[in-house]
Amino acid sequence: MIAYYSSLAMVTSAVIYLLAMSAHALEWAAARRPEPALVPVGAGAPAEEPAAPDAGAGRGARFARIGVALTVIAVICHVAGVVLRGVAGQRMPWGNMYEFVTSSLAFAAIFYLILVLRRGWTWLGLPVTLLLAVGQGLAVTVFYVAVAPLVPALHSVWFIIHIVAAAVAGAAFNVGGIAAILYLIKARAEKRGPVTGYLAQLPSAAKLDDFSFRVLRFAFPLWTFTILAGAVWADYAWGRFWGWDPKETWSLVTWVIFAAYLHARVTAGWKGARAAWLAIIGVAVFWFNFIGINLLVTGLHSYAGI
Template sequence: MNLEYYSNAALVAAVVIYLLAMTAHAAEWAAARRSPVEEPTSDRELAGVGAAVSASAAGAGSVGSAGAAGAGSSAGRVADGIAAGGAGGLPNAATLDADLDRRVREMRVELWGRIGVALTLIGFLLSLTGTVLRGVAAGRPPWGNMYEFTITAMTLVVGVYLVMLWRAGARWLGLPVTLLAAVGNGLAVTVFYVAVAPLVPALHSVWFIIHIVAAAVAGAAFNVGALLTVVFLVRQRAEKRGKVGGYLARIPNARKLDLLAYRFHAFAFPLWTFTVAAGAIWAEYAWGRYWGWDPKETWALVTWVIYACYLHARSTAGWRGTRAAVIALIGVASFWFNFVGINLLVSGLHSYAGI
C-alpha cells in the first residue's frame, strides 16, 4: 500500500461522511417542519402595539373600578386573582404541553444540526487529507486531470462553508453544501478516477499552477453562490406565499440571500477573468498561440459572458430576485458543462481527463 491508496481511502471515506452529514442536515430540516409560520414584521409590530394598548386600557379600567368600588370585599379579591391566573397568570395544561413540544423540537433541531456540522468537519478533513496525499503521491500539485481538479474544488467549497459557519453561523447552508460535496466527490472516486501519472508536456509550466488555482477558487465561489441562489429562490417563494414556516424561518430573508449570492459571484468573476487570461498566456507558451477557439477555451468564454451578463444586469438594469438568479444558475451550469461535458464529450487540446 502506498500514498495513492491512502489518498483514495480517505476520499471514499469522505464521500460516506458527507452522505451522513447530508442525512443529519435533512433530519434537522425535518425536525423544524412544525415550527410556526413566520409573521411579517409589520404584523408583529402591530400585534405589539395592540397588546400595549390593551394593557393600558386594562390598567385604566382597573384603576377606575378600584376608585368606584373602594376597598371591596375579601371574596371579591380572591375571585379576581383566580380569574387573572386563568387568563394569563398560571399556565394551563395545554400551554405547558405546547411549550414542552416546542422545547423538544428545538432540542432535536439543534442536535441534528450539531451532528451535521461535526460530520461535515470530519468529511472536510478527510477530503483535504486525500487531496494532499494525492499531490504527494504524484510529486506535483494535484490538478492534472478531472479527478484531481474535482476533489480540490469540492474541498474548497466545503472549506468556504465552514468559514461562513464560523463567522456568520450559516448552518442553514449545510444541507446543499453536503449534497454537492457528496455528489462531486462521489463522481470523482467512481467516474473520474485515474491512477497517478506524469503530467502531459503541455502542463509543464508555472502557468499550470497559476491558471488552475485561479480556476479552482473561482469555481468554488461560483458554486457557493449558486447554492445561495437556490436557497434564495426557495425562501422567496415561501415569502410570496406568506408561508415562511419550518426551517425556512431560521434562514436569512430573501433580500439578504440575494445580496450574499451576488457578493460571491462578484468575487468570483474577476478571478474567472484572470483564469481565462492566464489560460491564454499558458496556451501561447504551450502551443505558440494565445487563442485557438479550442472547445474548452470557447466554453470558458461562454461562461465568462454569462456571468458578465449577470453582473451587468444587476448593476445597470437593476435586475434583482428571480431574473438575476436564473442567469446565475445558467452560469454555474455552463461552468460545469465546461468542466465535465467538454472533457467527456468533445475532443480538444484540453482533453486531460484520462478517462
C-alpha cells in the same frame, strides 16, 4: 502505497459527507414539525398555554452541530487526500478531471466552514453537503484515474496558477449558485404568507439575493484571471494565446453569462428571480464546460483520462 492512502481518504470523505448531509436533512425535518397546540388552563378558563415545549428546534440544533462536526472530519480527510495525491505523483494534484473536481470541492467545503465559523451559517449545510457528497462520490467512482505523470503541456507554472484560480472560482460559483436557488425557494415561500418550518430559519430572500451577488462578484474576477492565465499558458504550451478550443470557447461563454449578470445587477437594477436564474444558468454552463466538454468533446484540454 501513498496513492492508496490518498484514495482511501477521498472515499472516506465522500462517505462522511453523505453522513453529514443526512444529519442536515434531519435538521430540516425537525424544523418542519408543527407548533404545539394550545390547551385551556383549567376547566373553563379562556387563558391558554402551550401543551408542551417545542423540542423540534432543539433537535434541529443538535443535528446541525452533528452535521458541521461530520463536515469538519470529512474536510480533513478530503484535504489529506488531495495532498497525498500530490505527494504520490510528485507534482501538483491538478492534472486531470478527478484531481480538479476533488480540489475544487475542497475549496468549496473550506469556504462553507469559514462561513459557519465566522457567521454561524449552518443553514447552508444541507445544500453544500449534498453538493460535496454527490461531487466527491462521482469523483471517486466515475472520474477516478490512477496517478500518472503530467502531459508535457502541463509543465508550466502558469498551469498551476490557472488551475488554482479556476478551482477557487468554481467553488465560489457553486456557493453563489446554491444561494441563488435558496433565494428562489425563500422568495416563493414569502409570497405565500408567513414562512414556517426550516425556511423560516433561512435569511430573508433579500439577504440571500445579496449574498449570492457578493459571492459571484468575488468569483467573476477570479474567472477572468483564470482565462487570462490560461491564455498565457496556451502561448507557452502551444504557441498561441487563443485557439477556440471547446474548453476555451465555453469558458468564454461562462464569462459572458456572469459578466451579463453583474452588468444587469449594477446598471439595470436586476435583482430577484431574474438575476437568480441568470446566476443558476451561469453555474450550469460552468459545469457543462467542465464535465460535458471533457467527456463529450475532444480537444487540447482533454485531460480527463477516463
